[in-house]
Amino acid sequence: MNHTTHVPDETCATIPPSPAEHTMGSDAATSLAGTLKALADPLRLRMLSMIATSPMGEACVCDLTTVAEVSGPTVSHHLKVLKDAGVLTAERRGTWVHYRVEPALRGAVTTLLESFAPATVDAAARTAPLGGLTDAEETLARIAGRLSDECPQRDPAAVLTVVRESYTALARSSAVRAHLVVNTERFARQRLADAERAVVDARAVPQILFVCVANAGRSQLAAALVRRYAGDAVVVRSAGSAPAADVHRAVRPLLADLGAADDAFPKPLTDDAVRAADVVITMGCGDTCPVLPGKRYEDWVVGDPALASATGTRAIRDEIDRRVRALLAELLPDLPLPA
Structure with a gap:
């Protein structure tokens, strides 16, 4: 009488994914961290807000100097940081450079300014516990x-x-x-x-x-x-x-x-x-x-x-x-x- 031994087929076994497989990839995290670092400055966030909400969707250095009492070179430095991070684009017209939100990031910038930022500000101020029915x-x-x-x-x-x-x-x-x-x-x-x-x-x-x-x-x-x-x-x-x-x-x-x-x-x-x-x-x-x-x-x-x-x-x-x-x-x- 022949006896057959069944060997489990390891290729058919269901292996649960490792938690690490669900996390953000290293390259994506590095890229995102660079962008967030560029945004992590109060003046830059205010400048970005001004550009994003401008009726023309753009602003130049002369406009952005009104955001805070800082010099033109300081404003230019912060704009360069945002431009180098890929958040802004620049176009020279005559003697002025005009800045816009990078078209590919408009949706992300809108989410940042319209949803994430207000929620963060409100959450920081909210202390009362929530009740319900x-x-x-x-x-x-x-x-x-x-x-x-x-x-x-x-x-x-x-x-x-x-x-x-x-x-x-x-x-x-x-x-x-x-x-x-x-x-x-x-x-x-x-x-x-x-x-x-x-x-x-x-x-x-x-x-x-x-x-x-x-x-x-x-x-x-x-x-x-x-x-x-x-x-x-x-x-x-x-x-x-x-x-x-x-x-x-x-x-x-x-x-x-x-x-x-x-x-x-x-x-x-x-x-x-x-x-x-x-x-x-x-x-x-x-x-x-x-x-x-x-x-x-x-x-x-x-x-x-x-x-x-x-x-x-x-x-x-x-x-x-x-x-x-x-x-x-x-x-x-x-x-x-x-x-």
């Missing part, structure tokens, strides 16, 4: 019941789904858990209204949607200014492609001055909000906003108040105010506006 489902069911009464034409089950989705979306990023229930109801009510408007096409009044990355500064200010000037003559929404945990600290006093501090909270961008809008204003996130036919789109190049000084934040508010009044003058020619 112990029984979310019961609370969400009550919210859905109230909204179903307001929207009798909608299936109650569909309303509950919208409420749950709204809660999940806000809970994922919100740092203000004490207001999470109230904000969930507000957000769900907005979403239901937007969905109804998109289907019914009820255009009794124009609807404006302001979209930025974090929905924590510029878009909130723009929406608050529209409400201040137009009231119920316009429906206004704001949203973010990557909502922040909370409204930026520097922006809260400005919203309070406009009477909008209690109503402002970061919200994610939804397709229904875009469909319901007549005018969509992007503020640094145009590539992430759906482009639908029949909508008016504008991209407002405005600085980010999250990282600006107090004076800079007010200047940004004033620039947004100017643009808002110009927009409302077009949409509502008979609306009285301050000069």
Whole structure:
């Protein structure tokens, strides 16, 4: 009788990957470290912010000397560091050299300035522990019941789904858990209204949607200014492609001055909000906003108040105010506006 011995085929054995195989490669880490080292200077970050948010997308040494009380040669040195690291490109025109963000890095620079930097600043200032609901489902069911009464034409089950989705979306990023229930109801009510408007096409009044990355500064200010000037003559929404945990600290006093501090909270961008809008204003996130036919789109190049000084934040508010009044003058020619 023959006995066959089976030898395991080592080539078929499943070998779990080593943790080291999931880490960043040495070459990539070295390259990234060099770029981060070039960025790791407060003045360079401010200069990069100025270039990235300039209406023309560029700046020269004469512009950048206004960022801080430093000499032209010092500014030129910092620009050279950023250029050598591949972050900036340079073009000489006459006696001046103009600097732009390297096209291949525009998305990365936008993420750095619009998402990572504000989140870092806010996280450093946040000390209060986060709390949450112990029984979310019961609370969400009550919210859905109230909204179903307001929207009798909608299936109650569909309303509950919208409420749950709204809660999940806000809970994922919100740092203000004490207001999470109230904000969930507000957000769900907005979403239901937007969905109804998109289907019914009820255009009794124009609807404006302001979209930025974090929905924590510029878009909130723009929406608050529209409400201040137009009231119920316009429906206004704001949203973010990557909502922040909370409204930026520097922006809260400005919203309070406009009477909008209690109503402002970061919200994610939804397709229904875009469909319901007549005018969509992007503020640094145009590539992430759906482009639908029949909508008016504008991209407002405005600085980010999250990282600006107090004076800079007010200047940004004033620039947004100017643009808002110009927009409302077009949409509502008979609306009285301050000069």
